[in-house]
Amino acid sequence: MKDCPLRTSVIGSHPFPGWLELASAHLDRFGPEDLAELQRDAVTCAVQDQVQAGLDVITDGEQTRLDFNLSFYGFIQGIALESGSPRRFGPPAHDQRGKHAVVAPLAAPRGLGAVEEFRRLQSVVEGRLHRPVTLKASIPGPYTLSGRLLPNRDLGYPDRWALTEALLPIVRKELEDLVAAGCREISVDEPSMSCYAYREDVRRFVDLYNRTIETVAGRTRVCMHLCFGNYKARAVGPRRIAPMFPGFLDMKCDEMHVEMASREFAELELIGEIARRMDVAVGVIDVKSYYIETAEDVAARVRRCLQHAPADRLVFAPDCGLSQTARWAATRKLKSMCDGVALVRRSL
DSSP: OTTSTTEEOOOSOOOOOHHHHHHHTTGGGOOHHHHHHHHHHHHHHHHHHHHHHTOSEEOOTTTTSSTTTGGGGGGOEEEEOOOSOSOOSSSOOGGGSOOEEEEEEEEOTTOOSHHHHHHHHHHHHTTTOSSOOEEOEEEEOHHHHHTTEEOBGGGTBOSHHHHHHHHHHHHHHHHHHHHHTTOOEEEEEOHHHHHHTTTSOHHHHHHHHHHHHTTTBTTBEEEEEEOSOOBTTBOOSOSOSGGGTTGGGGSOOSEEEEOOGGGTTTTTTHHHHHHTTSEEEEEEEOTTOOOOOOHHHHHHHHHHHHTTSOGGGEEEEESSOSTTSOHHHHHHHHHHHHHHHHHHHTTO
């Protein structure tokens, strides 16, 4: 962004405080007002962590969600929520996450909950910040949401593509409502697209994404997050971004984020291609590692990025959301990231 070169941002999620983890295991003991207070307090903590780190862009930390997308299924009519993990023992991996049966036409008459989250974030920060920051909302796209649903041919959903098409207008409506609520930056996350781009039709992904955001493009800043999976810090797809390009350059987003730190900045030269079309957000913090990057580490990474893209096209963020990283490490990593970017920004 020309008005904020070397911008610092986050993807969406932030670690839960320990007390929230404990409370989440005993929600039946709370009344409605207790829960509202719990949620507001958690968002307040996430905001404080992010502001103290020095970020230019903050979120609510997705503190009121179960994972970055699981809570959305509770808003969708027509599915029977699975009750347990298909594999409960052994090392954690994606096959421990079950799928939901589709039992009726898909609909979300109450929306997906992201608007309520954003309004809570607005109310938490109102009058409390001593410097300007941008408030960002994040929401999974329809292809990623479809990955946890079982097709039902009898209902007209024979495969994942059909499920995606049914979810697309639901997600689009949520985006429109976020813009109406005053949200000026939205990350429409499709990590499933980057995980499976190596085997699927990239042009079909681009078409799906562009139709999802078409009614809000130009009315809010639209960000796209690419990663290779981060459940329990595990990847799920081949960790190469080359199969996505040049196709993904036709996505009508304002910012495209790429996971770099955990891959030792392999394929870094490709950020130059992205920067010719849109802003490029580079993951310079490895959320899968408990090595705490120093400000000098980050500054060196930023300078490497400047060899491929101009400062006014660069944004810096962690590789992925921070929900799978302990809070003590996440806060230190964010502070190092912002301090490192500041070191380079002062030299421009």
